[in-house]
Amino acid sequence: MTKQKSVIEKTPASAAEPDKYLRMYQQMMSIRIFEEQVNDLYTRALMPGLAHLYIGEEAIAVGICSALRPDDYITSTHRGHGHCLAKGASPDRMFAELLGKEAGYCRGKGGSMHIADPATGNLGANAIVGGSAGIATGAAFSAKRLGNGRVAVCFFGEGALGQGLLYETMNLAQLWKLPVIYVCENNTYNEYTHYSETTAGDVLARPKAFGIQAERVDGQDVRAVYATANAVVERARGGNGPAFLLCDTYRYRGHHVGDVSREYYRSKQEEQKWVSERDPIKLFSDWLIAHKLATAGQLQTMNAEVKSTIDAAVQFALNAPYPDPLEVQQDVYA
Template identity: 60%
Template sequence: MSAARKDKSNREDYLRMYRQMVRIRAFEDNANQLYLSAKMPGLTHMYSGQEAVAVGICEALTPDDKITSTHRGHGHCVAKGAEFKEMFCELLGKEGGYCRGKGGSMHIADQANGNLGANAIVGGSMGIATGAALSAKRLGKNDVTVCFFGDGATAQGLLYEVMNMAALWNLPVIYACENNGYSEYTRTDEIAAGSITARADAFGIESHQVDGQDVLAVNKLATDLVARARKGEGPFFVELMTYRYHGHHVGDINRDYYRPKDEEAEWKKNRDPITNFGKWLETQKIVTADELVGINNEIKAEAEAAVAYAEKAAYPSVKEVDMHVFASNAA
């Protein structure tokens, strides 16, 4: 990363971005172990490798700004302000979770921090995000909504319906396409014809492509687009070029048939967003190598303590089976 690109002038801002990326990686490492040890029900989809996307964008947002997430949504949740204990409780089905253990990995929602929820349906949150932006505009609020989705979701017709609406009504929404190179088990260039950004261009929506492994580049672009969206210049579309280190889900172990191991090794060695940002922080004398080690160890311990807490936490009562499912008829 270039020394000329000090997009955040404050040391604390840089370190917060670094810490947030490390927190996402630590959460995912522990979530993977919970699955492998058969302690977590169901599947989960690892966000490891894509941390700069969630952090770079969410650092440009306020707590009142909204996001919608995906089945690969732990990173978005952490970056928007979620706590480890509540997240691990949710993964383990405990009542202390953000959805009282009923949402699990793919349906975490954290309304207090503006996270309207993850969504197990590919592209399922696109309408929710656009609706949130419409609501903000109609109510005269200053909120901006970011809709996270993967490259595979560009095959969903809903995206084109909502982009048309957003463009017609100049809604304060940013469509953030995390292009990690694969749609489940198929290379993106085998399922997405043409340019992904051209899909937004067709609706007159300003589009951008950015290196999703460079947290400063992501944050600089996001900061600019969020500010412009608040002024009524939206919507916007961003394609973030990134990479997932794990398979499509935690059970996708033997994936040589669709993705070569040397490709994975290359990204992990030379394109890791956390390692490269850490090196940049060192070269700019913002932090020392020992301080980085200290941050990593501190967060690792925090994550492990949160897992232990969640494992001992109580399950929700069976009396809660219809809680949050039906609205009360009381006047």
């Protein structure tokens, strides 16, 4: 939990983009409330299957995606709701997909772990750990070859650091100077195992060994993530190759919504310490108020608006029809 030196400290902490910051706050709050509603739907047995909540990690998705253009690409993970929302997905169609409804982003065929949306550059959330490293790198390959100036971001958790594909594609990305940003969200746990038990050596030394620019960022500080993302995204867009961001964060909840008894792998005190001292939304709202970019009252109003949008999205999804079973054989082939 030590504070990391990052690009933000080299950049003036100006309030040059107040509207952008307020938008970032709103997005973080949307993800938080969205995920709380997912947990609620699961607990009330209204959602088929499971979901992996992003609560506690909101600053990373929002900080990164705020540095992207609408036509830039992302790939996401099984813990992907935050990435999809931050890239511009609409909560109502997200919930519809989580409930397996026809109005969902994938017409109910993907579910929580496979939200994909070409309109927002979302190449798809991926339920194979590290499985999307090739897809993101390939999107960057297309961007470079087609000269459209796009950048691709590959989100993955620290659990993916054990997967060979990541290193194969980082090698290709640096060889060919592809505009791809590898964003490692170290939420401290590979499922139920502390990452220190699975990860040898210095993580940043791995991308650095390929010559890839690598930065460690405080993943609870959305401004730090945003500033660092801006720097490496623009660098990549300018043809200077890939970057790797290691974002330190913490998964407040279990590996999935059903993982509620967690004492056998981590203590309640540890969880509480992150929640009370390092909450990304609390840290950001304190900063916004201290720098007079918002009042507490304005933020509360914003929270209420977000809550009502999310509540409406849940209702939309609950009321939406399921797909016709005859659709099961559609879209196996294009």
